[in-house]
Amino acid sequence: MNTLARLRPYAGRRWWLLPGALVLSALSALLGMAPLVFIWRIVRELLVPSAPDSMAFIASMGWWAFAAAIASLVLYFLALAASHLAAFRVEVQLRRLSMRRLVALPLGFFDRHTSGRVRKIIDDDASITHGFLAHQLPDLAGTVVTPLAALALLFVFDWRLGLASLLPIAAGMGLMASMLGGNARRFMKLYEDSLEQMNSEAVEYVRGIPVVKVFQQTVLSFKRFHQSILSYRDMVVRYTLLWETRMSAYTVLVHGFAYFLIPVAVLLITHDEPALGVVVDLLFYLLLTPLFAQAIMRSAYITQAKDQASEAVERVEALLDVETLPMAEAPQALAAYDLEFDEVSFRYPGAERLAIEGVSFHVPAGQTYALVGPSGGGKTTIARLVPRFWDAACGQVRIGGVEVGALEPGALMDKVSFVFQNSRLFKASVLDNVRFGDPEATREQVEHVIDLAQCREIIDRLPQGLDTLIGSEGTYLSGGEQQRIALARALLKDAPIVVLDEATAFADPENEHLIQQALAELTKGKTVLMIAHRLSSVMDVDRILVVDQGAIVERGTHAELVARGGLFAQMWAEYRAAMRWTLGRAAEPEEANHA
Missing domain, CATH: 3.40.50.300 (P-loop containing nucleotide triphosphate hydrolases)
Structure with a gap:
């Protein structure tokens, strides 16, 4: 089930704030791109004057760029405010329902589940859902809108430079998609499982600190805690190495777009294109193309946050789904106490x-x-x-x-x-x-x-x-x-x-x-x-x-x-023998002193 659909019931009447936050964030992203267009027009006017009053035109473009930037910030602030209100409601509800469920569960449940594990579910996992709804979800709208708008602009001014910009971005997106596929989802589950295990063992380790201090032991003496740390380390290192080659290639592609643009610009100039116009367009593409790289990386973080939130909701709901002991439809009263x-x-x-x-x-x-x-x-x-x-x-x-x-x-x-x-x-x-x-x-x-x-x-x-x-x-x-x-x-x-x-x-x-x-x-x-x-x-x-x-x-x-x-009778005989042995051992020093 979709992560948002699973979280929706916990938001209650504040759920409508999340679509509102998405709309506000999308508008903020569009307005955030407007200054780039206005700045490009200013640069073009400076290099290739075309307006009757260049200084007035440049000033108006500057004010429009400033107004668009301010409006973008205001809309983004409103989007975050709306998403936070909904996220806080979800987080509070998850914790409240979890605490109510804990109170209703049979006491035997706590024999099988450590306090560290339960604490992580109620505290950490609920917080993860808050982070996803309050921060990553509003960014999702901007992450979708920005590349779509930028894609349209790529072909407005010069389709040849636009195509040159798009090639490394498309290759980078393909690499990122491969990194965020099935392996990433499997890793996220393993990551949360190992984090839960390590958290649980850490609580037990802290409780055993007096024993550690008295017997001058180290963390190595707590084998399960030490093993949970090693397992977490090995898993993260293994997954990091899995990404190493593709991440390096991705970084070179999305940050080296100039190596694709400049040869095309030189080729255009050598084929009798106006050099000044090509340079102005090149500057615009050099400003615009990094937006794709930002959007791709942001999409990676959002996908990771979504997977974490999905795992967190699954753990909380697993707690909420633990069966309580059945209750009688017509409870009886007690008249005797045998x-x-x-x-x-x-x-x-x-x-x-x-x-x-x-x-x-x-x-x-x-x-x-x-x-x-x-x-x-x-x-x-x-x-x-x-x-x-x-x-x-x-x-x-x-x-x-x-x-x-x-x-x-x-x-x-x-x-x-x-x-x-x-x-x-x-x-x-x-x-x-x-x-x-x-x-x-x-x-x-x-x-x-x-x-x-x-x-x-x-x-x-x-x-x-x-x-x-x-x-x-x-x-x-x-x-x-x-x-x-x-x-x-x-x-x-x-x-x-x-x-x-x-x-x-x-x-x-x-x-x-x-x-x-x-x-x-x-x-x-x-x-x-x-x-x-x-x-x-x-x-x-x-x-x-x-x-x-x-x-x-x-x-x-x-x-x-x-x-x-x-x-x-056998136990009683052993008990009495142990008591006599203890008393005898205690008496030995006194007898030695008298001697």
Whole structure:
């Protein structure tokens, strides 16, 4: 589909400004050529006087040239103003629709798409469409009109010189067309793909800078980022070399037109043409012919910009076309808050094997169940199906007897609090970060959950307390402190179902103790499904589900599973051995000192 046709719906009522900009730009281009004609007439009058009053004629031609130049500038300014108004509307709409789509997409989408890639689509690709509509599109009219008008003028004064001018221009246009053909379009797609990949890997590299600094590594240690740079370089160099010969020939042709004109002029003079008249006409053609070269180069830039804009629109629309999770036609309400998995299986998009298969369990309302097991067994997948990061491939996930897909998404999110391993805080005040749990909460309510989440000592040492902006003036929180603020946010939300994805995974011992206290407040009287790697944290839960290779292989209380001697008992023995080893290693220096 034509790039303009694809962009038209996003311009809304401002779309008419773009045809208007084209018309104004075309008129500007025509008026921009008029001074050349007037200047030629001035030169001709100076060399071959023909007017009754030469000085008056020259003065009038000068004023006409000045007026045409000013009018051309004014019309071009109006064309740019009109195109910018439409371009800004398109850019804003693309970003607004993209942001709305992101909010509506299942959270699982963000597991498969890096933040760098999403940022490029919303920011860079939307800006590319603006550049094309605001700048290159108005220039398109001038690029078409200028050579057509110049072509007519070529044969008005002397068709022989006109033909001599046209030969190198025609050859140059043929070379440019060959450079802007299929290879150029394929390159533009490869270029945008590699730029997107490099941008995505750059974001991940910046996030990993602390690791790079600590271990004194370089960009070479980030193989994917380094490889994306090398791939981009190799592709651009290969394409540049492809253009080398043709671009050199093109430059010689379009900028060496004088070598075609002068021999023809000499030939005309030697065949009894008036020498002065031929020289005057030659000067005109020397002024006029460069307009073709400018138009050809401008057409190359416009074609490149159009291809970039087409790729950009395709990427934005690919984001807009990502399917949201299906919504129930008649959403149901919840009357109970027990949680049930009924023969649930799930496969990640693009994966060959199932991540989980035939998972069934029931968490009674108000009880706490823990998911434990080897890494990659499917614990996180199970947990993320509760708030509909994804929909199950088969089977059902139910809350209070209602399948989660039959709930309105907003209502589901209101009833489920999900605490991640590494919760993120926004660059906003602590107060606003906590209020994400309940935007209508009063300051007193926020203060209350701050105390429940064991965050009071954090707030007391911040320069502006709750009003301190995270990330400003060197104000940063440790991972454990951020987790406690996130727990305060979850406490404020006060959802009846809580899903914990190893909330203490990256906390130091002191923060872990405080987080455990906050979790005790958060889960009080709630239905809780928690993922645990530290087995000491699941000793008192109501039931433990052992997950391995996508299935629940054991279930029971801590004591029952240890007594059973299965996988959990093995994990528990290894955990205790690791703890004894750590304590033993810590005690060795003290024993040495006493000795």
